[in-house]
Amino acid sequence: MKKINNDILLGCSISANQAEGAFDVNGKGLSIAELRRYNPDLDRKDINTERKMTKEKLQEALEDDGTYVYPKKFGVDFYNRYKEDVELIANMKNDCFRTSIAWTRIFPNGDETEPNLKGLEFYDNLIDELVKNKIEPIITISHYEMPYNLVEKYGGWKNPLIIDFYLNFAKTVLERYKDKVKYWIPFNEINAANYSVWAGAGLRDDEHPQILGLSMIALNNIFIANAKTIKLGRKINSNFKFGSMVATMLSYYENTDPQLVLKAEKDQQLKIYSFFDVLHRGEYPKYTLNLFKKFDLDLKLSEEDKKIMKENTCDFVGFSYYMSGVVTENEGGLTEGNLAKTGKNKYLKENDWGWQIDPIGLRILMNRLWDRYQKPLFILENGIGYDETLLNNKVEDDYRIEYIKAHLEQLQSAVEDGVECIGYTAWSLMDIISHGTSEMTKRYGFIYVDQDNFGNGTKKRIPKKSYEWFKKVCETREL
Ligand code: P53
Numbered sequence: 187m188k189k190i191n192n193d194i195l196l197g198c199s200i201s202a203n204q205a206e207g208a209f210d211v212n213g214k215g216l217s218i219a220e221l222r223r224y225n226p227d228l229d230r231k232d233i234n235t236e237r238k239m240t241k242e243k244l245q246e247a248l249e250d251d252g253t254y255v256y257p258k259k260f261g262v263d264f265y266n267r268y269k270e271d272v273e274l275i276a277n278m279k280n281d282c283f284r285t286s287i288a289w290t291r292i293f294p295n296g297d298e299t300e301p302n303l304k305g306l307e308f309y310d311n312l313i314d315e316l317v318k319n320k321i322e323p324i325i326t327i328s329h330y331e332m333p334y335n336l337v338e339k340y341g342g343w344k345n346p347l348i349i350d351f352y353l354n355f356a357k358t359v360l361e362r363y364k365d366k367v368k369y370w371i372p373f374n375e376i377n378a379a380n381y382s383v384w385a386g387a388g389l390r391d392d393e394h395p396q397i398l399g400l401s402m403i404a405l406n407n408i409f410i411a412n413a414k415t416i417k418l419g420r421k422i423n424s425n426f427k428f429g430s431m432v433a434t435m436l437s438y439y440e441n442t443d444p445q446l447v448l449k450a451e452k453d454q455q456l457k458i459y460s461f462f463d464v465l466h467r468g469e470y471p472k473y474t475l476n477l478f479k480k481f482d483l484d485l486k487l488s489e490e491d492k493k494i495m496k497e498n499t500c501d502f503v504g505f506s507y508y509m510s511g512v513v514t515e516n517e518g519g520l521t522e523g524n525l526a527k528t529g530k531n532k533y534l535k536e537n538d539w540g541w542q543i544d545p546i547g548l549r550i551l552m553n554r555l556w557d558r559y560q561k562p563l564f565i566l567e568n569g570i571g572y573d574e575t576l577l578n579n580k581v582e583d584d585y586r587i588e589y590i591k592a593h594l595e596q597l598q599s600a601v602e603d604g605v606e607c608i609g610y611t612a613w614s615l616m617d618i619i620s621h622g623t624s625e626m627t628k629r630y631g632f633i634y635v636d637q638d639n640f641g642n643g644t645k646k647r648i649p650k651k652s653y654e655w656f657k658k659v660c661e662t663r664e665l
Pocket of ligand 1: 201204374375382433506508567571613619620621622623628
């Protein structure tokens with residue numbers, strides 16, 4: 187039986203926009219997440235159509251009067267139940283807990299100069315509650331939740347003016363929680379700016395025929411904001427630890443044809459390394475610069491910004507890992523999966539959403555990232571979505587136990603390979619609104635939440651079988 191090293195932080199992860207709800211309380215402004223609808227006719231594997239934001243969809247969303255079509259307005263009521271939820275975390279004996287701060291609670295429109303104190307109060311209370319219970323808070327500053335006003339008025343992250351608005355927000359929270367929070371992640375899944383342009387960059391998918399080009403411009407601004415946040419943060423508290431956060435889509439080659447191997451290597455450069463390289467080496471790799479050229483884009487990076495990027499890289503390599511894919515010539519067929527269509531891997535099983543389960547992939551990836559950056563890793567998200575129902579007031583989620591156990595075993599193996607690892611936060615603490623599909627029935631939690639896709643239910647929290655299992659792991663370190 188494997189044991190997880192004692193010094194690896196274990197805990198769970200959520201985000202503000204998927205859990206809190208209370209979208210119009212205490213001066214909160216509208217965020218871009220709240221404009222993503224739930225579609226009951228949803229094709230579970232066609233997440234890539236679902237996540238696209240168009241002019242029509244946006245118009246419809248803006249006319250919404252608060253009915254339950256836009257589930258991220260309501261979340262799972264974490265805003266009102268945070269005390270009970272923190273108690274559940276404490277009872278699960280977790281070392282840490284990762285969540286984000288809703289930008290729109292603090293700067294409702296994003297361009298104010300002074301923060302909304304009522305909004306800060308919620309995080310004062312939440313963080314105090316965590317600290318009181320000896321749970322290390324891991325804070326994502328921006329998790330797909332930018333104020334909609336910044337999109338409408340300024341065009342989202344493609345506009346460099348957003349950098350200063352973001353910095354104002356970041357500074358407010360870094361200063362306020364400087365003695366309580368050590369681990370900060372400036373941007374969730376920073377690569378979302380390229381593959382999920384609405385969530386990651388506040389861009390509409392139909393606003394430009396070459397949306398990838400536009401998103402590169404946005405991403406450049408996000409990278410600058412990331413580096414400037416670290417620079418600022420180090421002045422506020424030199425003990426802060428800043429993390430990168432990239433959604434890692436590990437890809438294998440389908441066969442040994444060197445052409446395909448090369449294609450897969452290029453795929454990994456573009457999907458993984460191009461982001462981590464900027465965040466950890468402080469400069470763009472050549473192949474990203476080539477992309478700027480290909481799109482005929484003017485990379486607006488002043489000498490001063492270049493210097494700031496070079497001097498302010500992240501302290502730890504943070505990432506989410508859910509599945510792996512295959513670069514294919516379409517021999518084995520495709521699975522819609524998530525970030526993009528990917529080849530099916532005959533050695534792996536997938537869940538109902540086409541996500542291929544691959545614990546060994548985590549070990550492979552951890553070794554690669556350690557070899558390349560030589561900085562400690564933090565697995566910030568890892569978990570599995572299932573459509574679950576209560577049976578006799580219980581959820582016997584053995585498949586989740588199996589999934590998390592297998593990944594933790596591989597994590598520990600990677601550590602034995604020589605990889606340094608700070609922690610692991612499972613996605614997610616409780617069932618929350620799915621990011622990609624805005625449904626409730628894609629459940630990831632150790633805790634069941636009594637709520638359906640239309641917002642019906644008591645919202646009662648019911649620990650699943652996996653909750654007791656993970657508690658034991660945290661207590662004994664035994665898998
Ligand atoms: P949902 C793609 C691939 C891996 C992780 O996702 C991803 C995405 C984006 O869809 O997102 C992260 O709920 C994200 C969370 C999200 C979680 O993975 O679409 O940081 O907000 O909920 C799971 O199944």
